[in-house]
Amino acid sequence: MTTLEFDYVIVGGGSAGATLAGRLSEDPATTVCLLEAGGPDKSVLIHAPVGVVAMMPTKINNWAFQTVPQKGLNGRTGYQPRGKTLGGSSSINAMVYVRGDRWDYDHWAALGNEGWSYDEVLPLFRRSEHNEQFDDAFHGQGGPLNVTYPRHTSPLNQMFLDAAALNGVGLNADYNGVRQEGAFMYQVTHRNGERCSSAKAFLTPHLGRPNLHVVTHALSTRILLRGRRATGVEYLQGNAGKRVTARREVIVSSGAFGSPQLLLLSGIGPAAELQAMGIPVAQHLPGVGKNLQDHIDYVQAWRAPSDTQTFGVSLRGTAKMTAAIFEWRKQRSGMLTSNFAESGAFICSRREHSRPDLQLHFILAIVDDHGRKIHAGHGISCHVNVMRPYSRGQVSLRSREARDAPVIDPNFLADERDLQLLLRGGQLQQRIIESSPFDGARGDMIYPVRADDAAAMTEDIRNRADTQYHPAGTCKMGPASDPMAVLDARLRVRGIDGLRVADASVMPTLIGGNTNAPSIMVGEKAAQMVREDARHA
Template sequence: MTQAEALGGSFDYIIVGAGTAGCVLANRLTEDGKSRVLLLEAGGSDNYHWIHIPVGYLYCIGNPRTDWMMRTASEPGLNGRSLAYPRGKVLGGCTSVNGMIYMRGQAADYDHWRQLGNPGWAWEDVLPYFLKSEDHHAGRTDLHGSGGEWKVSRQRLTWDILKAVQQGAAEFGIHPREDFNDGSNEGTGFFEVNQTKGVRWNTAKGFLRPALKRSTLTLITHAEVERLLLDGTRVTGLRFRHKGRAHVVQAGREVILAAGAINTPKVLELSGIGDPDVLRPLGIPVTHAAPGVGKNLQDHLQIRTVFKVHGARTLNTLANSLVGKAWIGLQYLAARSGPMSMAPSQFGMFTRSDPSLETPDLEYHVQPLSTDKLGDPLHPFPAITVSVCNLRPDSVGTCHIATADPARQPDIRLNYLSTANDRDVAVRSIRQARQIMSAKALAPYRPEELLPGPGIDSDDEILSAAGNIATTIFHPVGTCRMGTDPAAVVDPKLRFNGLSGLRIVDASIMPKIVSGNTASPVVMIAEKAADMIRGR
């Protein structure tokens, strides 16, 4: 079907969002050559060169061409600060602008999902779907796949200062780990990334491009969904705006929301599906009461500690000289290597904030660069950033529309550091980062703490400093959580509770955030959902 025919047509499936999950779904649901699928994307094409050059994330986040430019509400736990909240605005969604880290999380995360009332979502259930997509650099094993659409590569450069951090961590019992993705990510290592030959690999390349060759898939970009259409308790289609005109399309089987943890609840609430106490004050008629929509918002908050180092090569020194910049460019042009090929974080550590915990609750992203804050120029001296985040925060927020205008962003409230446990973990994590940087292996580099600062010592001072320097690591999940309890938004097959013809497939269905980066778990969710949709 041509795009012109699609504007007002009928399809078997309508997918809202051509991001991480939507591209996977578009591929899988058109594999049979029979199902007619319409894929709607509010953003545009991913044909911007900085998307594909890995270091280009610096020019994509905060760029209205590639980022929806959202912001959180003022956060009391962050001393009243409002944070920039990047979301991908192009095909591939956040896989076009994220840090490219390939991470599944811990087996215990998924086993916990099952314990929360979600049969079929334990580690043993989801592992086959991770393997199905994967094209791992080391080939097929019991724990990795080969030949799939989701490429996983080793990084193409190393830094001596990061190797020294690894040696230092070992002095405190955090030892090297060969594979972060075997179900237990405890230890240290260099992150594997979603790249191929030094170029970003997003879900648009891996899943959508091949599917667009099929006549049964129609893609429309710059398509802003205004509302879902209901016939009683069945979702029959939707209304969207494209090039200034409104269009209505029908779904014979299902509408599938894959707009992400921020925009999926927005679409639902604009349609009158949600908490009546949220909708009625905005003048939106309640078409289906679902109080759980927009609640249970979870995210990983990262605390950026920064250390000046001596006698070490870091990106700061290279990028702040004309010779260094020229060398960086030549490395990438000649071999697709060097700093332009690097992910934002190269080296990771997973460990416990408390020895009594069964599994790691902290993830470190260690970077051979530093700034006063994200988006600022690099410091003119060698330094590294040792970011640490609480993998399993207790703090839970909300994401609700604040107006009936589809063009307005939702009200995003993370409630970071709103629980005593999260505040305690923040303090312990900063103290732990300092301890690691005091290791004998790092002594030759004479680390000097810049953030939060060596004079900040008491728990209260450290917590206040954390509120000043912490920021999101862009992992929102949970706003349409799955479950079998009355408050759950979708059931374990991701069907919307109380409505037929509607399914949700994205990070919003996670009942609890995973213990790691979230992109590849969303790919897995979409793979599993595609089988459930097709009745497999």
């Protein structure tokens, strides 16, 4: 078996992993190997923002995982799309740039994670960012991650903002600034009318660096250990087994599902579960795969006249999209630059709350079952999700084979408080969309339910709610006093030298908002800590 050696081996080229590889390889004296299970990020479906509609419901650049049947969702099996290409989920997501609330990071620090308060992570967000609209204490200039507004914006977004205001949700020009609450146009990770994924920002511009070695179609199967030290990674390319060794560290950045799976396959996790699988126990860590949190999401959709500026299945819509293809190819403008979720809001379920606990995404199309169920004609949708869910799930092994998808159990709505919050959110978003600004642009509901019929809406939630695509927490960081903490605050795996995890799985609690920007921040933070620890070694 051929073995190559580097200073650092990173498993996973997603939001955090691509960031980490790009940052560490800035030092020409440091050698970095990045292993990515998917392929290069060359597809036009990645680069054209509207391509998300083709990738999200399919296996194109997508792991397309399934959950176990969810008791809280009337026994339904949920869907969990995850990016399988350079850039990971930042290459297939809706590109909205959301950091979360100041409270989220101060809460992490209060849990015993030194260095993770809002004031300490804000410089990392700013370091990554080049914001085309905001240049202030909250936003960065000159960073590799371009943040701006979509070049295409439908007039229906103004209807949403006006309707939100009629329902007590005022305009907030910058939800990543002083305060989060309010309605707004989403900031997105675009550059010149194209998607700006973590790979396009931090990695692919630097593939010519002689100290950066990127291996695609490389499925990592096991972390190599010598005693209690990580020394490398075994992986598969096709059916060929290969390995790469790390002089300094192995860093796992395979996401909230992939990272715990690889640790478990390597004998790091709950001893009883490993023994039941016939995997020798290298380090008993009961928290590996536990603490899974995800934003439970409820979508309501309405039909709309075909002449409104929405996306849909119609002769007129097909003609518009055909013209838009040529416009995008020539000018990188027009409808193909839309991310569909152009506007939204952070709202408080109760007036007395001090911070938002519900998030809305207003969508310029009918969305049903993650886009897997197509409706003829045009329409609009609105998503609402519970920002800080109380329910906790887990990720475990299906088998000892890395090719087999992990067992994913989000345990959605196991805590009654999540259901009550989502019900409240569904009622609020329905009142917004059914307000007067949408008169003439809003037709019948796809799944009719009255906002004041709590029982009917509760049943509709259980029948149709699912993920908002933000799984986190399965390798959480925490103090030594927390027996379920997998990592310390420097993202080092407890009991194993030379091994870290850096991605959304490290979050002790899910942040209030989309997780791509925070995952990129985790990559920035990990690179900073790796460099510091190397200097002091």
